[in-house]
Amino acid sequence: MIATVTMSDIGSLLGGFAALLASLWGIAIWIAAKVCRKRTDEIISATTGAIQKFISGQMESLIHGRDPASYYTLDLSFPGGDSLRIPMICGVAITALENISVTVTSHNKRETIATLVCKGFGHVPPHAHAAHYETVTVVAGTMTCLSSGRIYREGESWDIPPGEFHSATFADCVLIIRYHPPLFTAAERPVDLSKMATIFPIT
8 A cells, every 4th residue: 555645644743843843943043042141140249259350459558557446447257257357547538349438537446437339330249247336317319128129319318237147239429337336447447359250259
């Protein structure tokens, strides 16, 4: 007996082939997207690490030759156990993170007051200050607490107890930050930027 192939059979065969091609194409796109996303994350992480390494170099140059008793340090601890101590100098703007600078404006036996300026968008990853109570007041722009989603606007303050992890984003803002008790001098707590380039890319 001779088998006959009808147009219906050919249509079914082509339909099945098209479905297989569509499935393979979908898998290929999914794999490509995953590879691209991974590569993008790697590039962003490397770029952020490079920026933080550059910022670390700027900090080092600002304190080079200065008497450690003449400026202060801010302790930052991170959820993974890493920590930093960044310099804080009266009257000198310190670039702490991308788009974010901090300047100490006053220091006395009761508290240290600093001004934070963020031009554009800024992000501070989860961190804590073990020894200091922090009060952050918005002068201009907005600050968003990432754990609660609360947006702080002009005139509003955020109180952060010692040791409490907190994270925020800033949008074109100016903040007044009060640390009490006051910050330690760099003679008491030396600057430590050894983890600067590795902490921030993963946050």
